[in-house]
Amino acid sequence: MRTLYHPNVHDIQLSTVLYALSDPIRLRIIRNLAECGEQSCSTLDISAPKSTLSHHFKVLRESGVINTRIEGTQRFISIRYTDLEARFPGLLTAILQGLRAEEHSKAKK
Amino acid sequence: MRTLYHPNVHDIQLSTVLYALSDPIRLRIIRNLAECGEQSCSTLDISAPKSTLSHHFKVLRESGVINTRIEGTQRFISIRYTDLEARFPGLLTAILQGLRAEEHSKAKK
DNA sequence: TCATTAATTCGATTATAATCGAACAAACGA
DNA sequence: TCGTTTGTTCGATTATAATCGAATTAATGA
Numbered sequence: 001m002r003t004l005y006h007p008n009v010h011d012i013q014l015s016t017v018l019y020a021l022s023d024p025i026r027l028r029i030i031r032n033l034a035e036c037g038e039q040s041c042s043t044l045d046i047s048a049p050k051s052t053l054s055h056h057f058k059v060l061r062e063s064g065v066i067n068t069r070i071e072g073t074q075r076f077i078s079i080r081y082t083d084l085e086a087r088f089p090g091l092l093t094a095i096l097q098g099l100r101a102e103e104h105s106k107a108k109k
Numbered sequence: 110m111r112t113l114y115h116p117n118v119h120d121i122q123l124s125t126v127l128y129a130l131s132d133p134i135r136l137r138i139i140r141n142l143a144e145c146g147e148q149s150c151s152t153l154d155i156s157a158p159k160s161t162l163s164h165h166f167k168v169l170r171e172s173g174v175i176n177t178r179i180e181g182t183q184r185f186i187s188i189r190y191t192d193l194e195a196r197f198p199g200l201l202t203a204i205l206q207g208l209r210a211e212e213h214s215k216a217k218k
Numbered sequence: 219t220c221a222t223t224a225a226t227t228c229g230a231t232t233a234t235a236a237t238c239g240a241a242c243a244a245a246c247g248a
Numbered sequence: 249t250c251g252t253t254t255g256t257t258c259g260a261t262t263a264t265a266a267t268c269g270a271a272t273t274a275a276t277g278a
Contacts, residue, residue, distance in 0.1 A: 013211070014136070014207045014208060015131050015132065015133050016131075018128075018130050019127075021127050022125075022127035022128035023124065024124050027124055040254085041255065042253090042254065042255080049237075049239075050238090050254085051237080051238055051239075051240090051255090051258095052236075052237055053255095054255065054256055054257085055235090055236075055237080056236090058256085070244095070245095072246065072254085073244065073245050073246070073253055073254045074245095074253085074255080075254080075255065075256095087207075088203060088204075088206070088210065089206065090202065090203035090206070091207055093199065093203075094202075094203050095123070095127070095197075097197070097198065097199070098123045098196075098197040099123060101196070101197065113226095132265095149224085150225065151223095151224065151225080157268090158267075158269075160225090160227080160269075161266075161267055162225090163225065163226055163227085164226095164265090164268090165266090166225095166226095167226085168265095179275095181223090181224085182222090182223055182224045182225070182276070183223085183224060183275095184224080219278100220277105221278085222277085222278100223275085224273100224274090226271105226272080226273070226274100227270105227271085227272070227273085228269105228272085229268105229269100229270090230267105230268095230269100231266100231267080231268095232267080233265080234263100234264080234266085235262100235263080235265090236261100236262080236263070237263090238259105239258105239259100239260100240257105240258085240259095241256105241257085241259100242256080242257070243256075244254090244255090244256100245253085245254090246253085246254105247250105247251095247252085248249100248250090248251090248252100
């Protein structure tokens with residue numbers, strides 16, 4: 001568990017990114033990261049067993065959506081915003097905006 | 110099979126749309142529709158058994174990505190561009206652009 | 219009415235993914 | 249070195265989805 005795999009920017013695949021972001025829990029993770037910036041895995045406000053969260057972090061990381069930085073016993077995760085923007089311009093912005101739009105329409109009900 | 114279910118614009122869910130578009134075959138369908146406009150199911154240039162394609166059309170339709178218009182024994186499908194743009198501005202554009210970008214980087218290899 | 223065309227649905231199989239407890243690993247501080 | 253913290257990996261289970269042949273439906277035209 002010394003190094004964690006992160007795909008090269010140019011190897012990030014659209015279908016893989018879309019798949020990674022099609023899960024509600026993973027979308028919550030991303031929304032949280034977008035709002036609060038880099039987070040330790042444990043400070044993310046999402047209730048699920050550790051092993052489940054770890055699984056989702058892995059899916060996000062291996063798809064190229066997030067970066068995991070190791071610091072001591074902690075891992076700090078953040079969105080690979082620049083890389084994603086370079087590879088698929090406008091995609092992440094639209095998705096984050098979509099998340100907010102969805103939240104608003106839900107609140108109105 | 111008189112009427113086919115299409116979600117209302119405001120009921121279109123981001124995670125569902127992303128999921129629908131995370132499959133390579135479905136992305137090909139969308140790319141084809143974006144390039145060629147409305148198509149009959151049978152004129153789409155994608156080689157897979159009819160029942161498999163029908164399944165993918167259903168996923169795309171029920172997620173709100175495409176519209177299916179019945180005309181005689183044929184069904185004409187098209188992207189719900191206006192609806193998607195209204196619900197998630199910039200999303201589809203970014204995805205279509207991403208598909209083209211991916212194609213170019215593939216060609217370079 | 220009967221064959222044809224175009225596509226859906228059924229049903230079975232296979233593949234892939236989510237979930238989560240338990241065991242494990244790595245870094246750190248006392 | 250030993251416990252603590254933080255997170256990963258394993259492994260089993262369950263859930264969801266993809267695939268596709270065969271049967272079915274629905275519209276149409278001869």
